[in-house]
Amino acid sequence: MAKTFQQLTQILDELRVAERSIGLVPTMGALHAGHLSLVERSRVVADTTIVSIFVNPTQFAPTEDLAKYPRPLERDLEQLQKAGVSVAFVPEVAEIYPDDCTTSIVAPRVAQQLEGEYRPSHFGGVCTVVLKLLHLIPAEVAFFGEKDFQQLAVIRQMAKDLNLVTRIEGCPIIRESDGLAMSSRNVYLSTAEREIAASLNQTLSFVEGQINQGETDGHILMAEMRQRLIDAGVSDIDYAVLAQPSNLEIVDEVTEDCVALIACHVGQTRLLDNRVIQVD
């Protein structure tokens, strides 16, 4: 495990001499099967996989759950060892953001809607930390989960806009047996909330079914998504929409592949889920 830049540099020097390609899996820790699927993919693609664990303060708003975000470091490191990861980079906040650090990134336009409306400073913080990690770790590929669909779109666009050499690869959502998308925040859910939370995936299946059966009116479909979530007991829906996968603009009429995206609150916990829906 490397905690400091100095320790990291030593490891990277050895990898460079050995001419080993690097796959980077940036995480905030509290690792679950979703993260481990990124590791698995990286181990196929790259010679060495580096997993960073860093709960990035700049992507949390003051009202959000930075303080209570789970940090089970020992358990994370054990999981990584079992998964065959030899290098974990676990920096302190002061190492990544020293007091005089004042440069940041303006996230690309695709960051503005959906999450951007509810978490205006979120993607700027994500872009800044991902860019810093990609400068620190010369990865050939970096892996991100499709569960954070908009985040993946934002990072892909940033990588293109800033001419980054690292390739960005998205990996499929991994789900619990009841269909709930894996998330480090699922530990916040009570048993009762957990049942309600399953409605996100059920709603995505429902809307996919409606589209497969020929419904093309985006606004009817989105109203039905909301209704399903409300009926299931979701307390507050930030959005439940159909959007174009490339730019996340809302789809009025479903004529080609689209993505259904949900962000809502179950109790105190904010959950995200999405599904890309193929249209023949």
Added chain:
Amino acid sequence: MAKTFQQLTQILDELRVAERSIGLVPTMGALHAGHLSLVERSRVVADTTIVSIFVNPTQFAPTEDLAKYPRPLERDLEQLQKAGVSVAFVPEVAEIYPDDCTTSIVAPRVAQQLEGEYRPSHFGGVCTVVLKLLHLIPAEVAFFGEKDFQQLAVIRQMAKDLNLVTRIEGCPIIRESDGLAMSSRNVYLSTAEREIAASLNQTLSFVEGQINQGETDGHILMAEMRQRLIDAGVSDIDYAVLAQPSNLEIVDEVTEDCVALIACHVGQTRLLDNRVIQVD
């Protein structure tokens, strides 16, 4: 000469195979002896020197001189060839900023005062293009003139904040025989204006002399700088200050090394100059 990313990549591939280190000299063209001194330094430090020529639109405000900025490309390329530079990167605007490019950089705090007050969007544009160039060209060192003292401070801080691997090196100001700091914008000056423009360097020499003789009151010194410039016929002074070299904060009492910085208009032309003043 490489115009496209594709042509650039081919050259970079060859350099990588040959294990040649790269020195990058980013310019907006209209090359003068100042630029050539950067090239000369790069040829000492690195195996291969790449000079980029790109008049970067995002660092000009709509009211500024983007359209009339000199673009003597053939002459520039001849000068580079004479200076022993084998690779010039001369991209089109659409190559650097395709229509969907919407990610940008928030320049570090040191960008806010002085130039930042008069050109609020300038350093964001500078940081964005420099970062893109450093992603496109894996340089070991990049060279910038000390004539744009704040720009150098901003780029150094960005490189530190974003953990860039490229080392940033500043090179001394090169002056005309009458002391005028070399600048691509000097071609805008009439003969009469050219005489007035010499007062910038004279004012810097004067304030240095005053400090050497023991004057320590920053506000007296700055008032004297302004007066000298006005007496010489400078039409409009944006600033004429003494600042701390590290953070460009104004110096009230000269107790250690400081930098005298001037930005003013001579006729329609905005000129910059500066001098670091050693204090024993």
